[in-house]
Amino acid sequence: MPRGLGGGRLLLLFPALAFVLLLFVYPFLYGLFLSFTNAAGSPTLANYARFFLDPWESRTIWVTLWISVPATLVNVALAVPFAVFMRHGMRGEKIVTFFLIVPLTLGTVLVSEGMLTYLGPNGWLNQLLQAIHMVGKPVRFTHNYTGVLLSLVIQGFPFAFLMILGYVSGINPDLEKASQMLGASWLQTFTRVLFPLMVPGIAICFCLNFVMAFSVFPSAMLLGEPSGPTRVIAIAAWQWAFEKFDFNVASAISMVMAVIELIVISAVLVWRNRMYRGASMVGKG
Amino acid sequence: MTQRKLTPGSVLFVLAMVVYVGNVLGILFTVILNSASKGWYSGVLPRHLTGEWYAYVATDHNIANLLFVTFLVAIVVVAVAILIAFPAAYVLSRSEFRGKGALLSLFLLPMIVPPMTYGIPLAMVLYKFHLAARVVGVILANLVPIVPFVILILMPFIEQVGANLESAAQMLGARRWTIFRRVLVPLTLPGILTAGILSIVKTISMFELTYLVAGARSQTIVVALYADAYAAGARPPQAVDALAVIYFLTTMVCLIVALRFVSPTQMVFKIK
Numbered sequence: 237m238p239r240g241l242g243g244g245r246l247l248l249l250f251p252a253l254a255f256v257l258l259l260f261v262y263p264f265l266y267g268l269f270l271s272f273t274n275a276a277g278s279p280t281l282a283n284y285a286r287f288f289l290d291p292w293e294s295r296t297i298w299v300t301l302w303i304s305v306p307a308t309l310v311n312v313a314l315a316v317p318f319a320v321f322m323r324h325g326m327r328g329e330k331i332v333t334f335f336l337i338v339p340l341t342l343g344t345v346l347v348s349e350g351m352l353t354y355l356g357p358n359g360w361l362n363q364l365l366q367a368i369h370m371v372g373k374p375v376r377f378t379h380n381y382t383g384v385l386l387s388l389v390i391q392g393f394p395f396a397f398l399m400i401l402g403y404v405s406g407i408n409p410d411l412e413k414a415s416q417m418l419g420a421s422w423l424q425t426f427t428r429v430l431f432p433l434m435v436p437g438i439a440i441c442f443c444l445n446f447v448m449a450f451s452v453f454p455s456a457m458l459l460g461e462p463s464g465p466t467r468v469i470a471i472a473a474w475q476w477a478f479e480k481f482d483f484n485v486a487s488a489i490s491m492v493m494a495v496i497e498l499i500v501i502s503a504v505l506v507w508r509n510r511m512y513r514g515a516s517m518v519g520k521g
Numbered sequence: 522m523t524q525r526k527l528t529p530g531s532v533l534f535v536l537a538m539v540v541y542v543g544n545v546l547g548i549l550f551t552v553i554l555n556s557a558s559k560g561w562y563s564g565v566l567p568r569h570l571t572g573e574w575y576a577y578v579a580t581d582h583n584i585a586n587l588l589f590v591t592f593l594v595a596i597v598v599v600a601v602a603i604l605i606a607f608p609a610a611y612v613l614s615r616s617e618f619r620g621k622g623a624l625l626s627l628f629l630l631p632m633i634v635p636p637m638t639y640g641i642p643l644a645m646v647l648y649k650f651h652l653a654a655r656v657v658g659v660i661l662a663n664l665v666p667i668v669p670f671v672i673l674i675l676m677p678f679i680e681q682v683g684a685n686l687e688s689a690a691q692m693l694g695a696r697r698w699t700i701f702r703r704v705l706v707p708l709t710l711p712g713i714l715t716a717g718i719l720s721i722v723k724t725i726s727m728f729e730l731t732y733l734v735a736g737a738r739s740q741t742i743v744v745a746l747y748a749d750a751y752a753a754g755a756r757p758p759q760a761v762d763a764l765a766v767i768y769f770l771t772t773m774v775c776l777i778v779a780l781r782f783v784s785p786t787q788m789v790f791k792i793k
Contacts, residue, residue, distance in 0.1 A: 267642030
């Protein structure tokens, strides 16, 4: 493999590099700059003060965590057993994966719009629950916290499942056979062989799922109560930018959002690296 | 592989999948039925079926323009993304250099960071340069997650083409351009196709970035659908669902075409 970057190779790399710098790094730095300046361009911390000192704004952090952490935990906790179960393939696998991919492809907007009717007071789910006498009167699933949480599960579970499935089916099946031959029970094989090897995959999956849930926007607007209990941080940033046209405060909120996401991503990655060293001693040879 | 029997685990698995698939189907079918119903206030099925909501949507929105912008954006994004990403993927999979890991992480970031986080600063930059509220701005914004995505999909495909094939072509007197055209492109065509199809599906369903930078005449179907759904009460819910069905059909056609070529696990983030 050739080493170093010759002039030709640098030229080939240039368009992609320029693109990422101009449309990803530069906007981020521009936002950072705006967040520390006022409309006149002089440096100030007022934008962050506006966000952190106003309880109506700063509580969006907790509101968002209160939605995104449970959603992520549910998604990952459901995805792991199902992915382990399906790791060697099974009959009807294509159908199952097709139905998992559909909500992912359709996106939050269509799923939220469908959920408004389906989960509504006269929707099919409430009719079914009443028909089998699980509930007496219609349950309120939409325009509240539950609606947003459900939409995050409908969207996030398939994502987590397919990701962990891709990871777990790559684990060498001989390891499992070896563990069984050595007399390990099913549970021991899972906890001592499979799970430790899956930890890096689960960690990345948790990260990505959390970050997606933390930036929830369309479903919090459509299925939640954007004027209160589900006013998540993305809604706050959007309102400052496109309703109040204060790009400085909007940038500050975007930066807060980015920092929280980066903290979670790096925390999980550090934890993963620690676990992974342990796991590699047990499994991979 | 051992024979599978009916274990409690498999029963639970099938049951959970039935619940999940049942709910997804329920969500989709209520949208479809509601868009063609009249006076469906209670009961399992609507009493009357009608096509009037589609006529309503056709007068309410410029459907032709919505579809035109949606596909124009998707196709231009894919074409430009492949042109930018292919050379970069080639260098990243063929050479070792200092800072390669850092560069890969830089390309990975726009895929990991959710669009809603970088979308607002990006929209501000595009507004500053008067690119927003135009189709050009929508294309530029959508390219941000797609270019890294195409790079990551193409890299393993390029790695599979042995470097010695290129050396052989070179020894036989082929120039660089000929090698690219006659060796590299034909052998990586499956990768280019995979990346292209997945990017089209992703771009059509990309809501956040398009929403943040689009204007009235540069919005895609999914943005129009969100605006209608958000302004509930401005128009009948059945009409919103009719637009949802139009969007649903557009996306499903692309998805079914895509699934003929790629496996579903390729549609989510790949863990290395």
